[in-house]
Amino acid sequence: MxxxxxxxxxxxxxxxxxxxxxxxxxxxxxxxxxxxxxxxxxxxxxxxxxxxxxxxxxxxxxxxxxxxxxxxxxxxxxxxxxxxxxxxxxxxxxxxxxxxxxxxxxxxxxxxxxxxxxxxxxxxxxxxxxxxxxxxxxxxxxxxxxxxxxxxxxxxxxxxxxxxxxxxxxxxxxxxxxxxxxxxxxxxxxxxxxxxxxxxxxxxxxxxxxxxxxxxxxxxxxESHRYEGCYPEVVRHSATVLTGLTYARSGAVAAAPTTSLPEEFGTDRNYDYRFCWLRDFAMTMRALWVAACPTESSRLFEWAARSIGRIGSDPVPVLFGLEGERDVSEHVCPHLIGYAGNGPVRAGNDAWLQRQLDVPGEVISAVWRLHDYLGEQLPAELRDMVLGLAEQVATTWRLPDRGIWEPRDRERHYLSSKVLCWVAMDRAVRLAPQLGEQADVRRWAGIRDEIRATVLRDGFDERRGVFTAAFGSPDLDAAALYLPVVGFLPATDPRMWATIEAVERELGGADGLIHRWADDPAGFVLCSFWLVECLVLAGERERAARLFEQVTGYANDVGLFSEQIDPATGAHLGNTPQALSHIGQVNAAWRLTDPTGE
The missing domain is CATH 2.70.98.10 (Beta-galactosidase; Chain A, domain 5)
Known part of the structure; x- marks a missing residue:
């Protein structure tokens, strides 16, 4: 066959x-x-x-x-x-x-x-x-x-x-x-x-x-969700796909419904994505907000709070099973040869053991995004979750971690992780009126400012004139495109704009696809849509719209995206359909509608 x-x-x-x-x-x-x-x-x-x-x-x-x-x-x-x-x-x-x-x-x-x-x-x-x-x-x-x-x-x-x-x-x-x-x-x-x-x-x-x-x-x-903005058919379809990735009984959103579809042939980069990453969950919340689905927020946040449980000194888990299971240990299915013979086939994902410091920032940011729908005082479980996440960031942000791309080699001081620690503190300060007396606003604001100063000092390569993947690293990382998206720096800031141009020049091409790093073999769909958002924020709306339409053209005949696209052939790679890709599409369409993103 x-x-x-x-x-x-x-x-x-x-x-x-x-x-x-x-x-x-x-x-x-x-x-x-x-x-x-x-x-x-x-x-x-x-x-x-x-x-x-x-x-x-x-x-x-x-x-x-x-x-x-x-x-x-x-x-x-x-x-x-x-x-x-x-x-x-x-x-x-x-x-x-x-x-x-x-x-x-x-x-x-x-x-x-x-x-x-x-x-x-x-x-x-x-x-x-x-x-x-x-x-x-x-x-x-x-x-x-x-x-x-x-x-x-x-x-x-x-x-x-x-x-x-x-x-x-x-x-x-x-x-x-x-x-x-x-x-x-x-x-x-x-x-x-x-x-x-x-x-x-x-x-x-x-x-x-x-x-x-x-x-x-x-x-x-x-029909119960009305979106009024650019590319309405595209947004409605991607919102439908995201709904179809939601495990309705709990509200958890699976990153993808498949396991072990290869990110790169001839390697072992085959992972099981049938779980709920807190990062993806938080990004999904923003996409649902864009697609006019805010009424789902209470139940989804309830799932997150219950899954995380009481927050102590241990790292906040990166992902969970669909009903909140903590241990999703990975094993290989040796009897399966893998997609097109490209094994191994994995069930479970050992990323649940990693420290990824960006996760609390993603979750707190999602709460902030939807705070108007959550009442003058947050529900008790949600309030305790935000307080616990903020305190954990306050005590751990100086540590190295595995970053947003989950490498399995060693921990580093990843730029994107530090920036999301800043996001955690910044949004926690803004949420303080809804958090009650336990909100330590003055301390959080001080830590927020310290993180910002550290990123601007240690995350910027003066010689190259760009923000790099990790402190002390000369390498570019497309995750730097996330800085304007989360409001850390304006896209028009000379340092940020130089980074955007470098990412587009060195990690992208005429195909419109942005690779995560220099030797990443394929374009990562989410990163391409991040670039769309950055171009809008820099005032390059027409170019952003052209790029949006170019990247959207890589979807298959029924509008589905996998995780990555091979720039040489247009072939889809990685698990499919991929929530992050459709999230990126929805958010980029809204940024083209409203450059403020609000």
């Missing part, structure tokens, strides 16, 4: 789990219990990892043509196949709970994949190839034909039932493989329902009516 490009995949979500479906009609990734649970379809990472293909027999043959699109304001994906025999549309979705609307969406998702086939013209021969492989492909389930024509699959802790009204399914030893034909006007609905093996049986839903109800649930959710 030829491995589809990362950009070939569309994304489905029920705000509980995520699935990836290729242009060829194969669902190659699904972790049905929740985003970070073991997969039942894992062909994304190994040819034997399991999949469910539903497509014309002519897929890949001469004359076969594919058109894909999401139904507006949803993650319901329509794939139209044009063949020599005729045309057919396959509509894919992860089911919402029947009747769920607005903020009920995703709270009780039934864990059911819906696939509805509709003949548009002619008579199209179709193929169904269903091979579930639970536990990241370790298990081959027992399959059993049921009296109603459906097929049950049982293995380990997983129960699956595949149904199609009007088409009896035939089980083979390790899957279901059969062909059928669809005439113009004919509709066939398939549903695949998951449940724990020792609990309630898988849900039984009518796929056609449930698909229609799922569309209504998405539309109702997005």
């Amino acid at each position: 030829e491995q589809p490009a990362i950009s070939d995949y569309g994304y489905l979500s029920d705000c509980r789990s995520g699935a990836l479906v290729s242009r060829a009609g194969s669902i190659d990734w699904w972790c049905p219990n929740r985003f970070d649970s073991p997969s039942v379809f894992g062909r994304l990472l190994d040819p034997n990892g399991g999949h469910w293909k539903l497509a014309p027999v002519a897929v890949g043959q001469a004359g076969h043509r594919v058109q894909r699109s999401y139904q507006p304001d949803t993650l319901v994906l329509r794939t139209v196949h044009h063949t020599a025999e005729g045309s057919v549309v396959v509509t894919d979705a992860l089911a919402a709970e029947v009747g769920a609307r607005a903020h009920e969406f995703g709270m009780r998702s039934p864990a059911v994949l819906l696939r509805v086939v509709e003949g548009l013209s002619g008579r199209v021969p179709m193929t169904l190839d269903y091979r579930p492989r639970p536990e990241y492909g370790l298990l081959t389930p027992y399959l059993r034909e049921l009296p109603d024509g459906s097929v049950a699959a049982m293995a380990g802790s997983v129960a699956l039932v595949l149904r199609c009204a009007g088409l009896p399914l035939r089980a083979e030893q390790d899957g279901v493989r059969q062909t059928f034909a669809v005439d113009a006007g004919q509709v066939l609905g398939f549903d695949l329902a998951y449940a724990p093996a020792y609990g309630e049986p898988p849900a039984r839903l009518d796929p056609v009516s449930t698909l229609a109800d799922t569309v209504l649930a998405w539309e109702a959710y997005r």
Whole structure:
């Protein structure tokens, strides 16, 4: 099997789990219990990892043509196949709970994949190839034909039932493989329902009516959020993607729904992103604020406060499981060869053990951004979290850390981390009226000013005339673009503008893609959108708009971004869809709308 490009995949979500479906009609990734649970379809990472293909027999043959699109304001994906025999549309979705609307969406998702086939013209021969492989492909389930024509699959802790009204399914030893034909006007609905093996049986839903109800649930959710600014369709779509990366039961936002898609081929830079980074969470809060979704803030902050717990002398955790789990230790799945043979495949992420000093600043900044919605006095858990984070920064900001890019070599005094320590103190001072008597405003302000002076002295390379990656380092880092974005320095400050120009010149190119550092092999999408914001703040709005449109053009055919883009080929690299990339797009669009960002 030829491995589809990362950009070939569309994304489905029920705000509980995520699935990836290729242009060829194969669902190659699904972790049905929740985003970070073991997969039942894992062909994304190994040819034997399991999949469910539903497509014309002519897929890949001469004359076969594919058109894909999401139904507006949803993650319901329509794939139209044009063949020599005729045309057919396959509509894919992860089911919402029947009747769920607005903020009920995703709270009780039934864990059911819906696939509805509709003949548009002619008579199209179709193929169904269903091979579930639970536990990241370790298990081959027992399959059993049921009296109603459906097929049950049982293995380990997983129960699956595949149904199609009007088409009896035939089980083979390790899957279901059969062909059928669809005439113009004919509709066939398939549903695949998951449940724990020792609990309630898988849900039984009518796929056609449930698909229609799922569309209504998405539309109702997005209709409750009004964005009025530049590039409204782009912003609404990215906000929808961010909603689809949210684990609705807790409010946690997964960095991506996938693991181990390579950032660079031939290396071991394959990581599991199916967790909630506090940094990404905080940036998501700003993006949701931009997309007119501030009402989510209270529940999301509640998740953050409860996950962090009481703050002591230990470093604030960098990331959590989706229900607040602290230990997400990493292990390798040696039986999986990895995407296009590029292993290792990892489950878990050992970055949870790192010290990253920027994290408190991101979280406190998110609270400040939404403070008008949180009342004159912050809720007790949220107030204690902000106080604890501020005090931890006050006592630790002088320490080295691993920085925003999470290198696994050694700690350094990263510029971006120190700047976010300044942000933590600055925003804590501003929040003081809502924090009560424990807010140590005078002390915090003094530390804020000391951090600023230290950054301006030790983070600026007088010889090169730019801000560098870390104190004492001559290297450039695109994270320096974050300084104007968070208000540390104006983009027009001569030192800052020289740094922006150097990053654009040395870490970017005519392709519009900004690399994080000099030997970073691909453009990092978030950094490119940071440059858009910097150009707006420097008064270069027209150039910023051109860059925004250029970078937006790297999204795949259904508007999804992975983490990085190969400048030579335009290929997507890293886990997908990537929250940070869509966050960057939303925030850059708003900066083009309102240069103050307020």
